[in-house]
Amino acid sequence: MTMRVRFAPSPTGQLHVGNARTALFNWLLARGSKGTFILRIEDTDVERSTRESEAAILRDLRWLGLDWDEGPDVGGSHGPYRQSERLHLYQSYAQELLAADSAYYCFCSTAQLDADRQEALAHGRPAQYAGTCRRLSREQTSARITAGEHPAIRFRIPEGRDVVFTDAVRGDVRFQTEVIGDPIIVRADGTPAYNFAVVVDDALMEVTQVIRGEDHISNTPRQVLLYEALGFTAPTFAHLALVMGPDHSPLSKRHGATSVAEFRSKGYLPEALINYLALIGWSPGGGDELLPIDELARRFSLEDVGHSAGVFDEEKLAWVNRHYLKIADPSRLAELSLPYFVKAGVPMTPDAAGIAFLASAMAMASASVDRLEQVASRLAFLFDYAPVRTLEDETMRTEMSMPDSRAVVTALVEELAAAPRLDREKFREVANRVKARTSRKGKSLFHPIRVALTGRAEGPELDLAVPAIDLGAELPASAGMPPIVGNRERAAAFLRALELGS
């Protein structure tokens, strides 16, 4: 039998990184063993499900590179893949259970149920369904229905049984049916409830391994019983330990970013997020950590998945991201960083030449930054040069007004007046001549040059930054880039600003 796995999100919000990890583990298993990866939308909660979040989840999954073989948008032989489009199926299986007396109508009100739960808790009993409607006769039931009541349908959990299932990551897990209340399988409004819909769907879609979060482990015995009552064979289950925040509480908003969309907008690369997520609760072995997704799939195995919850560590994510930033194609990074420039107040709509320029500038930014978001400020000196503003800073003005610094700037202006466009070598020549004229060297030579030419006290290596400035200054307006002031003009403007200020 070929392997079939699925990821089944409910479209009630953003794709959470914890869920993304669940999707990833399913995907890795499928891709590592020529299996089928199914995407199913669990939208039976009509109140909270939206098409917008379904679209967002699909988009995020695609961004991560997790593609599916069957799903709501691509179809497949076991569809439809939205639970809201499978209602008739649940209806007919519910009738079957009712007919076999494996299920029964329940008329209990929410208020009644709440009261029962309080009562049970108060007496130290498990907070499960009291069984009020369990023994209603067929006559009583039909009488109440004709009278206009709208009952839900509950599954009858058999008494006195031991339910054991073998979890692929944990081994045997055992529950006594005494601690399991009869679950609702169809709500009063006719829609199926989770425990029922998953079983029907996983069975009909011929899912062979159900890999999901540990929060579902206590649902599993109910589902195993449901498979049995429906005459289906249960799949293999695997429950993944949850992803926690730094304080070991479930990862949530107060810990910072939690959704895939947020990490994307902060400038993490999809391959970095994927690689990092795979490292929580699993190890590729051999001491390797930085591996592309297909290699991850090749090495993945459920048996090697850890049993304990893992803390999401954004520092380590950043380290992984730095790695992928370093090996990424510069023009791809240039494209990807566009939104961050816009957000930083540097609007641009570059053409091919503009992108090529940005890509060439990437070398001095992407290797020294955690995230794409930071590229914009790392390269801001190219587009935003304002000596007067720079000298408004007290310490900057004091520093640059010193005779030594001033001499360097003056010499720089004069040398630049005679210099052509600066490339790396030309810049070195100019720097050397300034050095000879001022007999300044090291920091006292290069620092003033840096401030004069970039308007900043720190930034990328001047060897890279200075040529980039002149390269950018030559860009035609048609390149769609903000105007870039050349080195010669910068030096002159800086000296003027310096004289004005003193």
Next chain:
RNA sequence: GUCCCCAUCGUCCAGAGGCCUAGGACGUGGCCCUUUCAAGGCUAAAACACGGGUUCGAAUCCCGUUGGGGACGCCA
């Protein structure tokens, strides 16, 4: 409260009875590189939760305690 799951450096993993004076990675400290900030290289500190067993021998097996997490919804 009841049931279930889990327990190695601050964090993520390796370790499947002797190879462990417990290994790697992130982070942290130090050093180096360096015209700045980063990045990078090297290096150091840092853990088997506790208590009982089993065994010639336990981080590894068993039991208990403690701690953490999950579930107990007409949410999924």
